[in-house]
Amino acid sequence: MSVREEFDAWAAEGKDRGMEDRHWHTAKHVLARMPVEPGETVLDLGTGSGYALRALRDTNDAGPCYGLDGSPEMLRNAREYTDDDGIGFLRGDFDALPLATDSIDHVFSMEAFYYASDPPHTLEEIARVLRPGGTAHIAVNYYEENVHSHDWQEFIDIEMTRWSAPEYREAFREAGLAVAAQDTIPDREVEIPPADAFPTDEFETREAMVERYRELGTLLTVGVATE
Numbered sequence: 430m431s432v433r434e435e436f437d438a439w440a441a442e443g444k445d446r447g448m449e450d451r452h453w454h455t456a457k458h459v460l461a462r463m464p465v466e467p468g469e470t471v472l473d474l475g476t477g478s479g480y481a482l483r484a485l486r487d488t489n490d491a492g493p494c495y496g497l498d499g500s501p502e503m504l505r506n507a508r509e510y511t512d513d514d515g516i517g518f519l520r521g522d523f524d525a526l527p528l529a530t531d532s533i534d535h536v537f538s539m540e541a542f543y544y545a546s547d548p549p550h551t552l553e554e555i556a557r558v559l560r561p562g563g564t565a566h567i568a569v570n571y572y573e574e575n576v577h578s579h580d581w582q583e584f585i586d587i588e589m590t591r592w593s594a595p596e597y598r599e600a601f602r603e604a605g606l607a608v609a610a611q612d613t614i615p616d617r618e619v620e621i622p623p624a625d626a627f628p629t630d631e632f633e634t635r636e637a638m639v640e641r642y643r644e645l646g647t648l649l650t651v652g653v654a655t656e
Contacts, residue, residue, distance in 0.1 A: 449480040460484060463535055471492075472536045473497065473536075475538055478506055478510055491515075492534075494517070499521065522546075524550050524551055530558060565601075569648050594611060605654065
């Protein structure tokens with residue numbers, strides 16, 4: 430199954446709203462860190478329902494914002510959810526961004542980068558479309574150090590890339606993005622039951638659930654375009 434087919438099905442089933450609810454716990458902290466100045470342009474890779482751009486436009490004076498997704502059904506839903514002429518939606522592939530060189534000030538991606546068919550080239554494309562000094566904020570829950578994410582591939586029909594934190598830093602640098610920061614953002618909103626409620630369907634122990642959400646959380650790597 431292709432990425433488009435997988436996410437068209439998710440959109441048709443209304444899973445885009447569920448993804449929005451889950452990702453917002455940490456996505457809002459990533460958005461708050463982005464140094465978006467009035468009038469600057471933002472690209473959201475794997476925009477899904479478009480929630481991140483709507484939130485960004487609601488909280489600052491960002492200029493034109495673009496949400497890119499490979500799923501026509503995701504984009505159809507996003508357009509229905511969005512009443513803001515400053516946000517446009519594009520159908521495209523991560524490996525061939527339909528944008529001009531040096532045309533974007535900031536790139537945001539939440540829980541989508543690992544679906545790229547050629548992740549190193551996707552980073553090169555991000556570096557290409559960013560203006561010098563522009564930033565890329567790439568956030569993922571599926572990464573090597575998060576042992577609780579390792580079985581996710583079993584439930585997804587499309588191939589995903591699982592890099593470690595050092596591999597993300599190395600790939601950013603090789604693509605021409607200086608690594609400005611990298612850390613993990615905990616999810617403090619998922620409710621963790623008391624110890625006597627375990628094991629659950631997902632966790633054997635409360636300690637494992639605490640580690641997953643409060644300690645490992647979401648890996649954020651921030652890059653800055655150097656040319």
